[in-house]
Amino acid sequence: MKGPVDFHAIDTSTEMLAQAKSVMQHAGLDPHLQQADVLSLPYKDQSFDVVMAAHVLEHLPDPQRALAEMVRVLKPGGTVFLCVTRPSLFGALIQLLWRTWAITEQEGIAWLHASQLVDVGYQPVRLGSAGLASTAFWARRSR
Ligand SMILES: C[S@@+](CC[C@H](N)C(=O)[O-])C[C@H]1O[C@@H](n2cnc3c(N)ncnc32)[C@H](O)[C@@H]1O
Numbered sequence: 001m002k003g004p005v006d007f008h009a010i011d012t013s014t015e016m017l018a019q020a021k022s023v024m025q026h027a028g029l030d031p032h033l034q035q036a037d038v039l040s041l042p043y044k045d046q047s048f049d050v051v052m053a054a055h056v057l058e059h060l061p062d063p064q065r066a067l068a069e070m071v072r073v074l075k076p077g078g079t080v081f082l083c084v085t086r087p088s089l090f091g092a093l094i095q096l097l098w099r100t101w102a103i104t105e106q107e108g109i110a111w112l113h114a115s116q117l118v119d120v121g122y123q124p125v126r127l128g129s130a131g132l133a134s135t136a137f138w139a140r141r142s143r
Helices: 014-026 063-072 089-098 105-114
Strands: 008-011 032-035 048-054 074-085 117-126 132-141
Touching: 008 014, 014 032, 048 063, 063 074, 063 105, 074 105, 105 117, 105 132
Parallel strands: 008 032, 048 074
Antiparallel strands: 074 132, 117 132
């Protein structure tokens, strides 16, 4: 481990992993990167204090399955963060271009509660000049 955190990340795309490595190294992190599917994470149960996914769940046919897998690898008391495209004009453009779908705040909150997570919160996020195109969610796995 180099730096203040032991950082593990996955993506199905080797190109995205290469980009992620470059960005994280620039930030002083020494990430462990693996090509893997979020539906079958290559980690043991209860491995991490924090688990996050940014703009991944809205690409999947069954986002709740991915969330369940993320919760599996989260320690009790650990925090999950999600960032997803929310319904908006810019969000609609993203959906058309990348065939993703937008997730309302009510849907995101319902998923987090359905995954037995507690202390659920959310905050719309501004993306550059695109306005409030995303929502960040957070929640905690109960102890
Ligand atoms: C919009 S990009 C977001 C990339 C990065 N998380 C970020 O915020 O910059 C969506 C990413 O989800 C990845 N992805 C799609 N389906 C996946 C899956 N089943 N498991 C893991 N990654 C997946 C894609 O390869 C792509 O890199």
